[in-house]
Amino acid sequence: MDEQLSLKRRILLVEDEPINRKILENIINHDYEAIVARDGVEAIELIREHSDKLSLVLLDLMMPDMNGFEVLQFMKDDKVLKQIPIIVCTAEKDCEVKCFQLGAADFITKPYTHPAVIKARIDRAIEYREGRGLIHATQNDSLTGLLTHDFFMEYSHFRDLHYNNNNMDAIVLNINRFHLINELQGRRAGDDVLIKIADSIKRIAKENGGIAGRGGADEFMIYLPSGMEYNNLLKDIGSGLEDLLNNSRVYLRMGIYKNVNKELSVEHRFDKARTACNSIRGSYNTHMAVYDEEMHEKETLNERLINDMVAGIKDHQFKIFYQPKYAIQGERDSLYSAEALVRWEHPELGLLRPDTFIPLFEDNGLIHKLDHYVWDEVSKQIGEWMVKYDLKIPVSVNVSRVDIGAPNLEEEIFTVVQNNWISPGMLNLEITESAYTENSEQIINVVKGLRDRGFAIEMDDFGTGYSSLNMITSLPIDILKLDMQFVKNIKEGNKEMKMVELMMDVARSLKVKVVAEGVETKEQYDLLKKAGCDVIQGFYFSMPCATGEFEKLIEKENKELEDEVNAALAAM
Known part of the structure; x- marks a missing residue:
């Protein structure tokens, strides 16, 4: 019979006496499949061959060439074989202690005068071994062997x-x-x-x-x-x-x-x-x-913030601020887009910065609810600005690594922009470089789907996520965003500036735009413009603005555009 089709557990009979072998075979044949060894040497060969299929070994002690004690010792010294239960078959009662020390599970005394007792001992030994194996598989981690x-x-x-x-x-x-x-x-x-x-x-x-x-x-x-x-x-x-x-x-x-x-x-x-x-x-x-106590206080605060989050979203306690981004490669610096940043105006704790609650919500899987709220609020605001100012200002919003795992993410974000009557191209999606390195295959598939819908993808914190150059070339992205740590110390010719120039070369080879964040000084601005950076954001132009303050920047941009048009008409 094919081994894969056999449902009987397999027992190895190790016995040099033909009569004893036949008696044992008759006892077990109805419920078990028997394989036979006539001495210790043959037993070792069969044990090695069938180790993954053996449920039990019935082992005679007194045999030629290699006795039962040597077989016991051999199996005890092997990490796999020692798991197979052994019932020793002997008339020598003085051997019991030594056999137990060598790993025997039980004894059957010769002559074999009580078949029902022998069968019961065999059944119990196999059931005990399989029960222990099941418990071990449940309680121990399969890779390390540690407790689960x-x-x-x-x-x-x-x-x-x-x-x-x-x-x-x-x-x-x-x-x-x-x-x-x-x-x-x-x-x-x-x-x-x-x-x-x-x-x-x-x-x-x-x-x-x-x-x-x-x-x-x-x-x-x-x-x-x-x-x-x-x-x-x-x-x-x-x-x-x-x-x-x-x-x-x-x-x-x-x-x-x-x-x-x-x-x-x-x-x-x-x-x-x-x-x-x-x-x-x-x-x-x-x-x-x-x-320590400081961690205890932070833990207590975190628990409160988690409990207050749903009410915070419902009551619109989370406020959107807009960090303007300026295109700097034209004749004048022009308002290009913005990044949406969220603050929490908690009714009792006051204004909370994002580093107080964003990492907490990421760790607890709650960030997706907040991100969805931000996507909706920003899409609504973009639509209002388009009507009010007749000017398209794309806004970047965060898509966390938690969001990437959400079912039907593409449809979810697409529905948000549709419901607010704006095109996907008005909502840029920021994804950190580290998210790409953590689950590259899944995130690439999700991002490709989003780009197919018309969304522009920004890789945030570029240079901090340890992506290989080979990986970068295969990622579906439209904009690289230089992390501020690369910008803050740039000087003419220093290593930080050379690193920025290298990343600019990578971006040019990929034919994507570059946004530099954290720009605070005229020197940084000049160096980045000279290096070919397309867009910058930071305190050099503006701090993050509440909606009303950002609208003043839009009005200023519209005024400058109008002046340009009028000047061009006057020159005709």
């Missing part, structure tokens, strides 16, 4: 019940920009890093009476008795990681909630450690943070 999130929480809870006098620390460990390892070195390299870290924290937890688990992706959790020296612990975990990646640096970050409050749930304790860990996300100089 849910089992880690349960084990930590039971540890507290049995050792409730111990002070404990909750630790969350993460890898800065782990996606870049997968992107630049391949997924196999990323897996090797995760396995190496897992092996280290398993050892540390075992040596110190703690528990180790994997929270998901590149997050690890450790529950340890208080008093550890965490700088040394972090060095221990990170030791040797660079060797896996051809000396590329791996930046770990650790958040610690010391001497946990055991009145809190285990999940809540590790949330605090995670808060500490996230507080240093993206930092390459600070690798460890301890949860």
Whole structure:
């Protein structure tokens, strides 16, 4: 019968006596498939050949060439084979202790006078092994062997019940920009890093009476008795990681909630450690943070902002400000477009800057609701300006990495502009470079769909997302936006200016416009204009404006256009 069609579990009978073999075969043949070995050497060969299909080994001890003890030792020393249950068949009762020490699951005594008992012992051993295997598959992460999130929480809870006098620390460990390892070195390299870290924290937890688990992706959790020296612990975990990646640096970050409050749930304790860990996300100089009162206050504020968000949108507490962008390559600087920036006029907390709530909403998946609100408000305002001033001013709005994963995003944004009677070309969509590097295939497909609808795509923060030049050439974009960190220190001939010129060359080769943000001085303006930058924004021209102030800039632009037309007519 074809092995794939056989539904019977397979048992290896290792027995040199023909009569005994026949008795055992008769006992198991109805429910199991038997394969037979006549000595230890043949048994090893069959075990190797069928290791992934064997449910049990019935093993005689006294055999020629290689006895049962040697077979037990061989299987015990192999990580895979030791998982196969073994029932020893012997008349030598003095051997039981030694066999158990070598991994035997049970004994059947010779002669085989009770077939029903033998069958029951075989059934129980197989059921026990398969039950343990199912539990192991559920409780252990398949890549690292660490406890999965849910089992880690349960084990930590039971540890507290049995050792409730111990002070404990909750630790969350993460890898800065782990996606870049997968992107630049391949997924196999990323897996090797995760396995190496897992092996280290398993050892540390075992040596110190703690528990180790994997929270998901590149997050690890450790529950340890208080008093550890965490700088040394972090060095221990990170030791040797660079060797896996051809000396590329791996930046770990650790958040610690010391001497946990055991009145809190285990999940809540590790949330605090995670808060500490996230507080240093993206930092390459600070690798460890301890949860403290300041973080507690921020956590409390964040919880309030999350709860107040829906009412904030409903009551239009989120106000749109417009940062003007000026085209600088013509005879005069002209108002070209604007970037929409959101502020929160909270009824009790006052005016909140976007860095207070945007990262919070991104982390909690709420940013899509706010972005949709901004898309709608801006589209409505663009339509009003077109009617009021007979002037088309495109406005850039943010599309976050959370938005990219939203179902039917193209249709959603297209419906917003249709409902406000403007064309897609009036709403430019800003997507950060780092979003492209995190999920390049998905985002490219989404962005292509948006461009097909008529939207212009701006790559925001260009130069900070570690895109390869090869990747840049394949991205569907219309505008590159230089991050302000490249602009703020430019001087004639310095390295920052050379970097800007290099990025200008990249843009020209891609035939896309360049917007420079954060321009504050005449010197920066002159250097960027000379380098061929198309558009600039920043305090050199204007701070972000409320709607009324921005309308004054539109009126000024209309007046200058009118003067140009009149001058041209007068010259005719």
